Amino acid sequence: xxxxxxxxxxxxxxxxxxxxxxxxxxxxxxxxxxxxxxxxxxxxxxxxxxxxxxxxxxxxxxxxxxxxxxxxxxxxxxxxxxxxxxxxxxxxxxxxxxxxxxxxxxxxxxxxxxxxxxxxxxxxxxxxxxxxxxxxxxxxxxxxxxxxxxxxxxxxxxxxxxxxxxxxxxxxxxxxxxxxxxxxxxxxxxxxxxxxxxxxxxxxxxxxxxxxxxxxxxxxxxxxxxxxxxxxxxxxxxxxxxxxxxxxxxxxxxxxxxxxxxxxxxxxxxxxxxxxxxxxxxxxxxxxxxxxxxxxxxxxxxxxxxxxxxxxxxxxxxxxxxxxxxxxxxxxxxxxxxxxxxxxxxxxxxxxxxxxxxxxxxxxxxxxxxxxxxxxxxxxxxxxxxxxxxxxxxxxxxxxxxxxxxxxxxxxxxxxxxxxxxxxxxxxxxxxxxxxxxxxxxxxxxxxxxxxxxxxxxxxxxxxxxxxxxxxxxxxxxxxxxxxxxxxxxxxxxxxxx
Amino acid sequence: xxxxxxxxxxxxxxxxxxxxxxxxxxxxxxxxxxxxxxxxxxxxxxxxxxxxxxxxxxxxxxxxxxxxxxxxxxxxxxxxxxxxxxxxxxxxxxxxxxxxxxxxxxxxxxxxxxxxxxxxxxxxxxxxxxxxxxxxxxxxxxxxxxxxxxxxxxxxxxxxxxxxxxxxxxxxxxxxxxxxxxxxxxxxxxxxxxxxxxxxxxxxxxxxxxxxxxxxxxxxxxxxxxxxxxxxxxxxxxxxxxxxxxxxxxxxxxxxxxxxxxxxxxxxxxxxxxxxxxxxxxxxxxxxxxxxxxxxxxxxxxxxxxxxxxxxxxxxxxxxxxxxxxxxxxxxxxxxxxxxxxxxxxxxxxxxxxxxxxxxxxxxxxxxxxxxxxxxxxxxxxxxxxxxxxxxxxxxxxxxxxxxxxxxxxxxxxxxxxxxxxxxxxxxxxxxxxxxxxxxxxxxx
Numbered sequence: 001x002x003x004x005x006x007x008x009x010x011x012x013x014x015x016x017x018x019x020x021x022x023x024x025x026x027x028x029x030x031x032x033x034x035x036x037x038x039x040x041x042x043x044x045x046x047x048x049x050x051x052x053x054x055x056x057x058x059x060x061x062x063x064x065x066x067x068x069x070x071x072x073x074x075x076x077x078x079x080x081x082x083x084x085x086x087x088x089x090x091x092x093x094x095x096x097x098x099x100x101x102x103x104x105x106x107x108x109x110x111x112x113x114x115x116x117x118x119x120x121x122x123x124x125x126x127x128x129x130x131x132x133x134x135x136x137x138x139x140x141x142x143x144x145x146x147x148x149x150x151x152x153x154x155x156x157x158x159x160x161x162x163x164x165x166x167x168x169x170x171x172x173x174x175x176x177x178x179x180x181x182x183x184x185x186x187x188x189x190x191x192x193x194x195x196x197x198x199x200x201x202x203x204x205x206x207x208x209x210x211x212x213x214x215x216x217x218x219x220x221x222x223x224x225x226x227x228x229x230x231x232x233x234x235x236x237x238x239x240x241x242x243x244x245x246x247x248x249x250x251x252x253x254x255x256x257x258x259x260x261x262x263x264x265x266x267x268x269x270x271x272x273x274x275x276x277x278x279x280x281x282x283x284x285x286x287x288x289x290x291x292x293x294x295x296x297x298x299x300x301x302x303x304x305x306x307x308x309x310x311x312x313x314x315x316x317x318x319x320x321x322x323x324x325x326x327x328x329x330x331x332x333x334x335x336x337x338x339x340x341x342x343x344x345x346x347x348x349x350x351x352x353x354x355x356x357x358x359x360x361x362x363x364x365x366x367x368x369x370x371x372x373x374x375x376x377x378x379x380x381x382x383x384x385x386x387x388x389x390x391x392x393x394x395x396x397x398x399x400x401x402x403x404x405x406x407x408x409x410x411x412x413x414x415x416x417x418x419x420x421x422x423x424x425x426x427x428x429x430x431x432x433x434x435x436x437x438x439x440x441x442x443x444x445x446x447x448x449x450x451x452x453x454x455x456x457x458x459x460x461x462x463x464x465x466x467x468x469x470x471x472x473x474x475x476x477x478x479x480x481x482x483x484x485x486x487x488x489x490x491x492x493x494x495x496x497x498x
Numbered sequence: 499x500x501x502x503x504x505x506x507x508x509x510x511x512x513x514x515x516x517x518x519x520x521x522x523x524x525x526x527x528x529x530x531x532x533x534x535x536x537x538x539x540x541x542x543x544x545x546x547x548x549x550x551x552x553x554x555x556x557x558x559x560x561x562x563x564x565x566x567x568x569x570x571x572x573x574x575x576x577x578x579x580x581x582x583x584x585x586x587x588x589x590x591x592x593x594x595x596x597x598x599x600x601x602x603x604x605x606x607x608x609x610x611x612x613x614x615x616x617x618x619x620x621x622x623x624x625x626x627x628x629x630x631x632x633x634x635x636x637x638x639x640x641x642x643x644x645x646x647x648x649x650x651x652x653x654x655x656x657x658x659x660x661x662x663x664x665x666x667x668x669x670x671x672x673x674x675x676x677x678x679x680x681x682x683x684x685x686x687x688x689x690x691x692x693x694x695x696x697x698x699x700x701x702x703x704x705x706x707x708x709x710x711x712x713x714x715x716x717x718x719x720x721x722x723x724x725x726x727x728x729x730x731x732x733x734x735x736x737x738x739x740x741x742x743x744x745x746x747x748x749x750x751x752x753x754x755x756x757x758x759x760x761x762x763x764x765x766x767x768x769x770x771x772x773x774x775x776x777x778x779x780x781x782x783x784x785x786x787x788x789x790x791x792x793x794x795x796x797x798x799x800x801x802x803x804x805x806x807x808x809x810x811x812x813x814x815x816x817x818x819x820x821x822x823x824x825x826x827x828x829x830x831x832x833x834x835x836x837x838x839x840x841x842x843x844x845x846x847x848x849x850x851x852x853x854x855x856x857x858x859x860x861x862x863x864x865x866x867x868x869x870x871x872x873x874x875x876x877x878x879x880x881x882x883x884x885x886x887x888x889x890x891x892x893x894x895x896x897x898x899x900x901x902x903x904x905x906x907x908x909x910x911x912x913x914x915x916x917x918x919x920x921x922x923x924x925x926x927x928x929x930x931x932x933x934x935x936x937x938x939x940x941x942x943x
Contacts, residue, residue: 008708014663035657040723042716046709047866050926051859055851055895058888060881064915075939079505109914110941113907139911142882460588463527475522482525490585 004046011038065138071105077494078108080487085111089487091452097127099495106133113139116146120164158184163196170203178207182215194224201230205237213241236306236346247306250275254300255336257316257326267323269332271296275303297335304339309352312340320344320355324367334370341371345379353382354391361395361408368408377415388416389424396427403431403443410442414449425454429462436470440477447477451484456492459485502560507580509768510560510808512570520577526589532582533593539583540599541590543575553579554599556606558838559809563602571805641686645743648685649722652678656719664708672698689744693718696869705901710927717867738825742867747823749832758819758834762788764845765814766874766921767932767942770806781806784872784932785816785831786845786921793872794820794831812933813940815839827865829872844919844935847874851895858924870923870930877917880910889920889929900928905943912936 002010031037073081081100084093100107107115112132116139119125129149132140140149147157148164154176157169173181185200192200201219204212212234219231220243235243253272259265275296293301312323327336344352356379359367368376380388396403403410413428420428428450432443454462463482470478511517523543526532530542530550537557542550543566551566553575562576572580583590595603655678659667675698682691697714704710724731724739731739747755763785772779781798798806818836822828848854854873862868878889880899887899887906899906912918912934921933934941 004709004713008664008712011660011712012663012665012708014661014666033657035660036719038660039656039716039719042712043720043866046713046716047862051862053855055855055891055897056888057894058881058883058890058896059894060879060883060890062879062881062915067914067916072937078939079503083504108941109911109936110908110943112911135911135914138914139907142910143907463525466527479522479525482527483521486525486585486587493586 002045004042004049007042007045065135067135069134071103071133073100073105073108074494074498077105077491077498080491080494081108082111083487084491085114089484091449092484092488092491094124094127095452095488096491097124097131099491101127101130103495103498105131105495105498106135107131109135109139112136116140116143116149119149120145155184163199166196167199167203170200171206174203174206178209179211181207182212186215189219194222194227197222197224198226198230201227201234204234208234208237210238210240213238213243216241217243232306233346236308236343239308244306244308247303248308248311251300251303251307251339252315254303255312257318264329265318265326267326267330267332267336269300269330269336271300275299293334293338297332300332301335301339301342304336305342305346307339307343308347309340309343309349313351320352321358324355324359328366333366337367337370341375341379345382348382350382350384350387353379354387357383357387357391357412358394360412361391373411377412380412381415381417383416385416385418385421385424388413389421389427392424392427396431403428404435404441410446413453414446416453418453419455420453422455422458425450425458429454429458430465433462433465433467436467436474436478439471440473444474444477447481448484451481452488454485456485456489459489502580502584504581504584506560506811506814507577507584509811510572510580511577512572512805516570516572516574516577519574520581523574523578524581524585526582526587528578529582529589531596532579532587532590533595533599534583534590535592535595535599537603538595538599539579539590540595541575541579541582543578545575551575552598554602555580555583556603561606561805561808572808644684644686645725648682648687648690649725649743651681651685652687652690653719653722656715656722659715664711667711668701668707687743689742690718690721691744693721693742706927721867732826734824734826737823738827738865738867741823741825741830752823752832753821753834756821756824758821759787759790760819761790762839762843763794763816763818763820764788764842765810765812765816766845766872766940767923768810768812777801779806781810783807783810784921784923785820786847786872786874787820788815788843788845791846791874793829794822795829795872796832797830809836809838812942813842815842825865827861827868842940844938844940845874845921847876847919849876849891850893851875851878851889851891851897852893854924855897858926862926868926870925872921872923873929875920875922878920879915879917880906880913882906882910889922889931892917897924897929898927900930903930905931908941909934909943912941 031040081096083089084096107128112135115128115132116136119128129136132149137149137151140146141151147161148168150157152161152165152169154169154172157165158173161169170181170185173184182204185204189197197219201216204216216231216235216238220228220235222228222231232243235241238244250272254269254275256268256270257265258268276299309320312318313320316323318326323340324337327333327340330336340352341356343349344356356367360371360376360379371379383391392403392409395407395409432447432450435441435443459482462485466478508517511520528543530544532541534540534557538554539557540552540554542552544550545566551564553562553564553566553573555562555572555576560572560580562572562580564573564575566573566575568574594600675694679691679694682688682694693714697711697718700714701707701711721739721742724735725743728736728739766784766786768781768783770779770781779800781796781800783796783798785794785796786792787794796807796810798810800806815838816833816836817839819834820831821834822831848857854875858868858871858873861871875889875891878891881888881890881896886901887903887909888896889899890896909920909931919935920931922929922931924930931943934943
C-alpha cells in the first residue's frame with residue numbers, strides 16, 4: 001500500500017491534472033470524482049499507517065546516574081527554588097543556592113538544564129556548581145556544551161575541551177598539583193589566545209607559590225595588555241616576589257614622608273627616572289587610565305597598584321586612614337589614592353578597605369572626587385558585615401542623624417555582601433520607616449534590595465512597624481520589601497525542616 | 499484541611515496582572531483580620547475606602563468571594579489571601595468563622611442542596627412537557643437542516659482544496675480558512691469550524707505538514723460523509739460524529755443518561771487557552787484513573803474573566819464519579835461528584851510501547867478521528883539520538899518525541915538515565931510528554 005507521505009507527494013498539484021478514471025485507479029476507491037477518491041484514500045492510508053506502526057528498535061548505551069549520593073530538596077522547597085530561579089525572586093537566588101550548598105542539598109533534576117545554562121552564561125557559576133550534585137555532573141557529561149561541569153578526567157578535559165572546560169580542568173589540576181598544572185599551561189602557552197591566557201593566569205591564584213614566579217614574570221612581558229594585567233594581578237599576591245620587590249623599590253623612590261617637628265607630616269612625591277624603566281620592564285601601560293590624571297600620575301598609580309599597601313604602613317609607621325588623609329593634601333592625591341585602592345582591593349586588605357570606606361562616609365570627605373560610584377560599591381562589597389555595622393553605628397547612631405537620602409552609606413549598602421546584622425538592619429530600616437511619610441527618595445527605592453540582606457527573624461517586627469499613614473509613593477517598594485523578606489523567611493523555614 | 503501551594507494559587511489567577519497585584523497585597527500589613535477554619539479561609543483587606551474588603555475562600559474547591567467591586571474572578575484580594583495561606587503566614591490563625599463567612603458557607607451548602615434537589619425534582623405537567631418537547635423538536639429540525647447545508651458546503655470546499663493540491667493550499671491566505679470556519683459556525687456545526695482552524699494553525703507550525711494536512715482533510719471529509727449517513731451508524735458512532743461536529747449535551751442530561759464511573763483521578767495536565775477574537779477561554783484537563791487506568795478529558799469554557807474550574811490543577815488527585823460523554827471512544831467526561839484528596843498518587847499505565855501502540859490501533863479502529871491520544875507510560879527512558887529525543891522501553895523499543903522538544907534535557911535529567919513514568923499525548927507521529935514522576939513527585943514539563 002502506498003504510504004501517506006507518498007500519497008501526499010503525489011497530490012502536491014492536486015487532482016487538476018488527473019482524469020477521472022486515472023484518479024480512481026490511482027486511489028483505489030469507489031468514488032464519483034477524483035477529489036472524493038483522494039480524500040477518502042487519504043483516510044484509509046493514513047489510518048492504516050498510524051494503526052499499523054510499530055516502535056523503532058533502539059538499544060541505548062546509557063550509564064544511569066548513581067542516585068546514592070543525591071540529597072534532593074524536599075517537595076515543599078522545590079516550588080520555592082523554581083520561583084527564585086525563574087526570576088520571580090531572582091535577587092534571593094544566590095542566598096538560596098548558598099543555603100543549599102551549606103546543607104549539601106542538590107537542585108531539583110528538572111532545573112539542572114537551566115542551571116547549567118546559567119553557568120555557561122557566567123551567572124552564579126560557582127554557587128550553582130556547588131548544588132548540581134552527582135546528577136548535574138552526570139547530565140553535564142551528556143552534553144558537550146556543559147562539559148565544564150562533568151565528571152571528566154581533568155587532564156583529558158585540559159587537552160580536548162573548549163575554554164570553559166579547560167579553565168575548570170586547570171582549576172582542578174591546580175588544586176591537586178600546582179606545579180604539574182603550571183607545567184601543562186606552560187607547555188602550550190604560545191598557542192593560547194590572549195583572552196584565554198588572561199583567563200588561565202587568574203586560575204593560578206589557586207595554590208599560588210613562589211614556584212610560579214618565573215612563569216608569571218615571563219607572562220607579564222607579554223605583548224598584550226590583558227595578559228600583562230592578569231599576570232600582574234597574580235604576581236601582586238606574591239609579596240616576596242622579585243616583581244613586587246622591584247615595584248616597591250620604584251614606588252618608594254617616588255614617595256617619601258616628611259615629618260617636620262610640631263607640624264603635620266607631608267607626603268613628598270618625586271618622580272624618579274626609574275618609574276619609566278619600571279613601566280618598560282613590567283609592561284605597565286603608558287596610556288592614561290583616568291581623565292583627571294596626567295601621564296606621570298597614571299604611571300605612578302599603576303606602579304602603586306602592584307605594591308601591597310601594608311608596605312606603606314610598615315615603612316611610614318602610619319595607619320591607612322592617616323596615609324589617605326595625607327594623600328588628600330597633596331597634588332598627587334588621585335594617583336596615590338587610586339594606586340592604593342587598586343592594590344587594596346586586589347589583595348582584599350581589610351585595613352585599607354575599611355579606611356577607604358570610612359573616609360567615603362564622611363559627609364565632608366574629599367574621596368568621592370577621586371572614585372566612581374561603581375568603584376566605591378566594589379570596595380563596600382568586600383567589607384565584612386561587622387565593619388559595615390560599625391561604620392553605620394558611627395555615622396548614624398553616634399552622629400544622631402538618620403540615614404537620609406543624602407547619606408553616602410545608603411548608596412553603598414546594596415553592594416554589601418551577605419546578611420546584615422540585626423543592629424545594622426534596625427538602623428537602616430528604622431531610618432526608612434521614620435522617613436516614609438515624606439515623598440519617596442533613594443532609601444525607598446532601595447528597599448527591595450535591602451530585603452535581601454535583612455535577617456529574616458526581623459520580618460514580623462519590621463512589617464508591623466511601617467506607619468499606616470506612609471506616603472502613597474512608598475507602597476510598592478514597602479510591599480516588594482515585605483514580599484522578598486517573607487519569601488526568604490519561607491525558604492529558611494522549609495530548608496530548616498528538611 | 500486542604501491548603502494550597504503558591505503554584506496552585508498562580509494557576510487560579512485569571513491573568514498575570516491580577517497575580518502581580520495580588521502579590522502586592524500578600525503581606526499581613528494589608529489585612530485587618532485573618533482566619534481559617536475547616537471549611538474556609540478569610541480576611542479583611544484594607545483598600546482605599548473606609549471599610550476593608552471582606553474576602554473568603556472555600557477550602558473544598560477554592561471558590562472565592564470578595565466584597566470588592568472587581569469583575570475578575572478570583573479577584574486580587576482572594577488571590578492575595580490564598581498566597582498568604584500558601585506562604586504559611588503566621589497571622590492566619592485557626593478559629594471559628596465570623597458571621598459573614600459562616601453565612602456564605604451556609605448559603606453555598608444550601609445552593610448545592612437545592613441543585614441536587616432540582617436534579618431529582620418531579621417533572622412538570624404533561625402538557626408543559628409536551629410543549630417543551632415540541633419546541634425542542636422544532637429547534638432540532640431547524641438545526642439539522644442548517645447543518646446539512648453546512649456539511650454540503652464543507653464537502654464542496656474540501657473537494658476544491660483537493661482539486662487545488664497541497665502546494666497551493668499551503669499558500670492560501672488565512673482568511674480562506676477563517677471565512678470557512680465562520681460559515682460552519684453559522685451552520686451551527688462549530689466542531690467543524692474548530693477542525694478547520696486547527697488545520698490552519700497546524701499548517702503554519704508543522705514541519706512535515708503534507709501528509710498530516712492530507713490526513714486532516716481526509717478525516718474532515720469522512721466526517722461530513724458520516725453525518726450524511728447517520729442512519730447507518732450505531733448509536734455510539736452517531737454520538738461521536740455529532741459531538742465532533744459540535745452537538746452538545748447538557749450536563750444534567752449526561753448525568754441522567756450515562757452511568758458514572760467511581761475512581762480516584764489524578765490531574766496530569768491542565769492547560770487554559772484563550773481565543774483572542776471571541777474571548778472564550780477553554781480549560782483542558784487530562785485526568786488518569788487510579789483503578790481504571792483510563793484517561794478522562796475535562797473541558798470547561800468561560801468567557802474572558804468568568805471563572806473556570808479552579809480546583810483542577812496538575813498534580814492534584816480527586817475522588818469522585820466521572821460520567822463520560824457517549825462516543826465510540828469515550829474520552830471527554832465530567833465530574834458528577836468530586837472531592838479533592840490530600841495526597842496525589844503515581845499513576846499506572848502501559849509498561850511497553852508495543853502494548854501502547856496496540857491499544858492506540860484499537861482506539862483508531864473505533865474512532866478514526868482521534869487527535870491527541872493520552873497515555874501513561876511506565877518505565878520509559880528518554881534517549882537522545884542524532885539530535886532527536888526518544889523514549890525507550892525495557893524491550894529496546896522507542897517512540898520519537900517532537901523535533902526540537904524543549905523539555906528534552908529536563909526529562910532526561912529527571913530520569914537520570916533510569917526508567918520513569920510519563921504522561922504524554924500521542925498524535926500518531928510523535929509523543930509529547932507533558933508530565934513526569936520522580937520519586938512520587940509530579941513534574942510538569
